[in-house]
Amino acid sequence: MKPTHIEHIGIAVSSLEEAIPYYEMVLGLKCYSIEEVADQKVRTAFFMVGQTKIELLESTDPEGTISKFIEKRGEGIHHLAFAVGNIEESLSELSLAGVKLIDQSPRKGAEGLSIAFLHPKSTFGVLTELCEDKNKK
Amino acid sequence: MKPTHIEHIGIAVSSLEEAIPYYEMVLGLKCYSIEEVADQKVRTAFFMVGQTKIELLESTDPEGTISKFIEKRGEGIHHLAFAVGNIEESLSELSLAGVKLIDQSPRKGAEGLSIAFLHPKSTFGVLTELCEDKNKK
Numbered sequence: 582m583k584p585t586h587i588e589h590i591g592i593a594v595s596s597l598e599e600a601i602p603y604y605e606m607v608l609g610l611k612c613y614s615i616e617e618v619a620d621q622k623v624r625t626a627f628f629m630v631g632q633t634k635i636e637l638l639e640s641t642d643p644e645g646t647i648s649k650f651i652e653k654r655g656e657g658i659h660h661l662a663f664a665v666g667n668i669e670e671s672l673s674e675l676s677l678a679g680v681k682l683i684d685q686s687p688r689k690g691a692e693g694l695s696i697a698f699l700h701p702k703s704t705f706g707v708l709t710e711l712c713e714d715k716n717k718k
Numbered sequence: 719m720k721p722t723h724i725e726h727i728g729i730a731v732s733s734l735e736e737a738i739p740y741y742e743m744v745l746g747l748k749c750y751s752i753e754e755v756a757d758q759k760v761r762t763a764f765f766m767v768g769q770t771k772i773e774l775l776e777s778t779d780p781e782g783t784i785s786k787f788i789e790k791r792g793e794g795i796h797h798l799a800f801a802v803g804n805i806e807e808s809l810s811e812l813s814l815a816g817v818k819l820i821d822q823s824p825r826k827g828a829e830g831l832s833i834a835f836l837h838p839k840s841t842f843g844v845l846t847e848l849c850e851d852k853n854k855k
Contacts, residue, residue, distance in 0.1 A: 583746040586768025587724060590798060592844060600842045607815045608800070609720040630800065631723025632769045656843030658795045661727060663745070663767065678744045705737045706793030707729060 582671035584663035588694075588712040589627075589634035591660040593647050597626050597639045600656075604628050604635065618691050623647055625691050636662075636691065660698070662710035668695050671711050675699060687713070719808035721800035725831075725849040726764075726771035728797040730784050734763050734776045737793075741765050741772065755828050760784055762828050773799075773828065797835070799847035805832050808848055812836060824850070 594600040597615065604610050610628040617624045622645030626637040638659060640647035650659055665671045668687045676682055681700035690696035693716060699709040731737040734752065741747050747765040754761045759782030763774040775796060777784035787796055802808045805824045813819055818837035827833035830853060836846040 584767050587727070587770045590724070590727065592842070594842050603842060607812065607817060630721050633724045654791060657838070658798060658844055661795060675744065680744060701794065705729070705731050705740060707795055 582665055582674050582711075584665050584711075586664050587633045588662040588664035588710075589636045590658060591636045591638055591662065591710070592657065593650050593659040594637050594639055594656050595651060597624055597637055600637050600639075601626055604637070610635065614692070616691050617641065620688070621646075621690070627692070660708040660710050662696070662712050665711050665713055668697060668711050668713035672697055680704070687711075719802055719811050719848075721802050721848075723801050724770045725799040725801035725847075726773045727795060728773045728775055728799065728847070729794065730787050730796040731774050731776055731793050732788060734761055734774055737774050737776075738763055741774070747772065751829070753828050754778065757825070758783070758827070764829070797845040797847050799833070799849050802848050802850055805834060805848050805850035809834055817841065824848075 601612050605612055610630060612626050612628055614627045615624065622640060622642040624639045624641055628635040638647050642648065672682060681703040682697065683700050684697035687695040687697045695713045695715055697711050701708045738749050742749055747767060749763050749765055751764045752761065759777060759779040761776045761778055765772040775784050779785065809819060818840040820837050821834035824832040824834045832850045832852055834848050838845045
């Protein structure tokens, strides 16, 4: 596989309402979308910086992964997402290379992207996501 | 301030020698530079993905910040760096907005960039770096 760019950086926050003003008024970025992803038990807020999105993640469930992450490590960077041209092919290659996949096949993520996560045990501690925008084809 | 793009993502690893083959052979990225930054007590390895660099950080000192980070949290994403047009101006604006600065004025980072860090207590848990490439002017 060969990622084309960093699609987004996922950042866990306790409250979108508190974090958005920092990103908008202090960093000067514009929040262009707020979306709930029920499947992942999160509400997300998106900002564009060059080619890359910042995706703030607020948990909608105290038992969700973002709640657990914040409980254990505090707010902060949660995952790194690469844009790839063909997510199924990329997952096959990674699996063959011995990378442990959280998602064996792609599922639907925020913004209608096809996404899949790799296990941080196989990626030197970085929770890694692959994204393909099938709407662009 | 208004960052133009994500300049790089800093990732703490125990060993560059072990992590580089994963980034090169599994993710398909090319390591184009390895550099020691004595000031920060790290050896760094750089990979380009679209507009953004991945900067792997290996500690050269058991008392350094990267050693401490890995000891506490394990390997993983360490910081997020925004490219800005004028780093002195950006730091003044952030300081006025009440953001706690780790570096009150810019210092020299890897690749000859002018860099400064913001305190994660002011940035919703994200250790944030600003970078200006003064060689580009």
